[in-house]
Amino acid sequence: MLTYAIIPARSGSKGLPDKNIRPLAGHPLLSYSITFAKALGVDRVICSTDSEAYAEIARRYGAEVPFLRSDFAAADTAMEEDILRDFADQFPRHGIPAPDLMVWLRPTFPFRDLAAVQKCIEVLKEKPDFTAARTVCESESRLYSLEGGVLLPNFDDMGKSMIRRQAIGTRYKVFSTDVLRFRPDAINDDFLGRKVFGIEVGKLCGLDIDDSEDFDIIEAIAKGAPDLVAPYTFQSR
Numbered sequence: 001m002l003t004y005a006i007i008p009a010r011s012g013s014k015g016l017p018d019k020n021i022r023p024l025a026g027h028p029l030l031s032y033s034i035t036f037a038k039a040l041g042v043d044r045v046i047c048s049t050d051s052e053a054y055a056e057i058a059r060r061y062g063a064e065v066p067f068l069r070s071d072f073a074a075a076d077t078a079m080e081e082d083i084l085r086d087f088a089d090q091f092p093r094h095g096i097p098a099p100d101l102m103v104w105l106r107p108t109f110p111f112r113d114l115a116a117v118q119k120c121i122e123v124l125k126e127k128p129d130f131t132a133a134r135t136v137c138e139s140e141s142r143l144y145s146l147e148g149g150v151l152l153p154n155f156d157d158m159g160k161s162m163i164r165r166q167a168i169g170t171r172y173k174v175f176s177t178d179v180l181r182f183r184p185d186a187i188n189d190d191f192l193g194r195k196v197f198g199i200e201v202g203k204l205c206g207l208d209i210d211d212s213e214d215f216d217i218i219e220a221i222a223k224g225a226p227d228l229v230a231p232y233t234f235q236s237r
Contacts, residue, residue, distance in 0.1 A: 001100035001125050004044045004182075005037030007063060008083055009107050010074055011051035015211040020049075020107045021057055022215065025222040027235055029209065030054070031061040033105040035234040036112050038062055040121075042103060048083055050074035066094050080104070081191050088184035101125075104178040108209040110218060111232035112177055113201040120179040123197045131193025132180040136172035137206035141165055172198065173206045204232055 009020040009030045021028040030047065037045040047058035047065050050073075055065035072078065073086035091098050101124055103117065113135065120133035142165060143154045155168055180192055209215050222229055 002097060003042045003101040003103065003121060004046055004099040005033075005040060005042045005103040005105055006083075006087075007033045007037065007045070007047045007058065007105050007107055008080070009047055009049045009051075009054050009058065010069070010078075011049065011054055012074070012076060014076070016209070016215060019209060019215065021054055024110060024215070024219055028057050028061075029110060030058060030107040032110040032233060032235070033107045033112075034058060034061040034063045036114070036117075037103065037105055039114055039234045040103065040117060042121075043099070048073075048086070066090075066096060079189065081187055081189050084182070084187045084191055087182070088187060091184075098184055099182050102180050102182050104180060106176065106208075109176045109205070109207065110209070110222070111204045111207060111229055113205050113232060114234070116199045116201045116205075117177055117179070119199055120177070120197065124179055124181065127197075129195060130197045131195045132178060132191075133197040133199070134174050134179075134192075135177045135201045135205060136174050136198045137176070137201050137203050139171050139173040139206070141168040141171040172200070174198075176201075176205055176208070202232075204229060 007030055013019045020030045034045060045063045047063040048069050049055055049058065049065065050069040055068065058065050067090050070086045073082040101121065116135050120135065123130055123133050141155065142163065144151045145154055157163055178192065207218050209218055
């Protein structure tokens with residue numbers, strides 16, 4: 001199966017301007033996804049961006065940028081299905097064969113488990129009934145909303161002030177790394193489908209950069225505990 005790794009790197013971040021190219025431990029953030037993609041051994045590594053400056057950085061680290069993202073897919077309100085539609089439009093225009101599978105590598109997640117993502121690819125190749133695959137990591141299950149200063153449980157707290165996590169069960173965070181079937185004629189807001197394979201990864205792989213505080217925390221880990229993050233980064237390999 002033809003498999004592409006996709007790094008979606010829009011330039012218009014509001015929470016942390018230019019976060020996708022901000023240097024993290026000496027390398028621009030999007031480069032972590034590119035070097036991971038190269039370690040995966042997929043057929044092509046493609047960066048989707050609306051910025052020629054971002055494109056140049058992506059190319060420097062080994063990604064292809066055969067075209068810049070269309071305006072509709074680069075808007076503040078654009079969703080990932082819009083990027084997929086852009087690929088469906090642009091691939092034939094540029095003579096690029098449509099892939100069977102896409103490995104979706106959001107650049108705000110710098111740490112990834114290579115074996116887990118390879119397993120996701122293998123599952124989709126071997127089991128056609130699965131519509132997609134995702135890496136997931138364990139999350140806090142006892143979550144609350146804050147409404148008008150009042151804490152309200154988003155789970156059944158059984159009328160207790162304290163409840164053991166085991167009583168609620170395990171919950172998982174997603175949105176780190178997805179492997180999906182690319183279906184140009186069937187792109188919608190349920191592009192992952194309804195039977196998604198999940199494989200659990202370590203909590204480091206769930207660290208996401210949304211704002212400057214996230215960035216500072218992750219950089220402190222990357223610089224202060226290099227042996228801890230070494231299995232999940234691929235910059236020097």
